[in-house]
Amino acid sequence: MKLATLRNGSRDGELVVVSRDARMYMSASAIAPNLLDAIERWQAVAQPLQALSDELNASRVAAARHFVPADCGAPLPRCYQWCDASAFLNHGRLMERAFNTPPIPDFDSTPVMYQGASDDFLGPYDDVALPCEADGIDFEGEFGVVLAETPMGVDADSALGYVRLVVQINDWSLRSYGPREMKSGFGFLQAKPSTSFAPIAVTPDDLGAAWNNGRVSMNLHVSWNGQWFGHPHGSEMNFSFGQLIAHAARTRRLSAGTIIGSGTVSNAARANGSACIAERRVIEMIDEGSARTPFMRFGDRVRMQARLADEHSGPFGVIDQRVVKAETDRRAS
Structure with missing residues (x-):
């Protein structure tokens, strides 16, 4: 469905x-x-x-x-809780090098997760208004699940039974804020503007074999200004959604409508490309000695669509967005 x-x-x-x-x-x-x-x-x-x-x-x-997908907002324009993980360890290790942060203890065995803003999700074709190009504007393609009310202490195997819908996400990031906020110990705030969603939310059974072991086994095709950027596959997710849900529910119940994100889809194979600019930049630093790819500028477009290897369309539809300069008004209403 x-x-x-x-x-x-x-x-x-x-x-x-x-x-x-x-x-x-x-x-x-x-x-x-x-x-x-x-x-x-x-x-x-x-x-x-x-x-x-x-x-x-x-x-x-x-x-x-x-x-008409352009008539859609996010499947859930707002919800009570949005928790995003970093379940692809290849991406996480690359980001440690990008931000020059020390390795996180137990990174391979315990998921890392932050609580993002869930009050203002963007639709698939909305312009993304941001204040400044110098903030390091970046896209991040990922998958997510929408939960029923989930009990505290649920185990990873049982947790998948609380998944009601699967979604495709662009979790926008402002990279210039990331290093300071990570080192503060309080997590992301300014580094994470409103998150975008593909127009269609899908029940797990409707994905068939592409919903496998708590993972979305599909390629996430990403293009930037019409140029291929990557098509990493969701099957390389190191922590399943069951494990992520169990982690989030370890000490509290999760309200119905809670969204859990996978974090940026990332593959070890360089030929698969990337789902975010920061990852490409750190690969350039490793392979070539310096980052060459700039972050996004106003007027740039990013397009994302999850597809099976032999298909030209996908179950979630398309995210296709343009970055624009925000018109800020600091006056209180």
């Missing part, structure tokens, strides 16, 4: 069911007004939503309309 959120002037948008080929959609507002409400009442709404999806895919819904 595929779900999306159409903008309708409200803060949380309108929940719709999307056809398997992502060509058509049908409003699900009679079942749940928005996706956050649906996640909170999943036991009650999952069957009616699936029935609507089955009808739509069988072309038996007369009121079906053409699906």
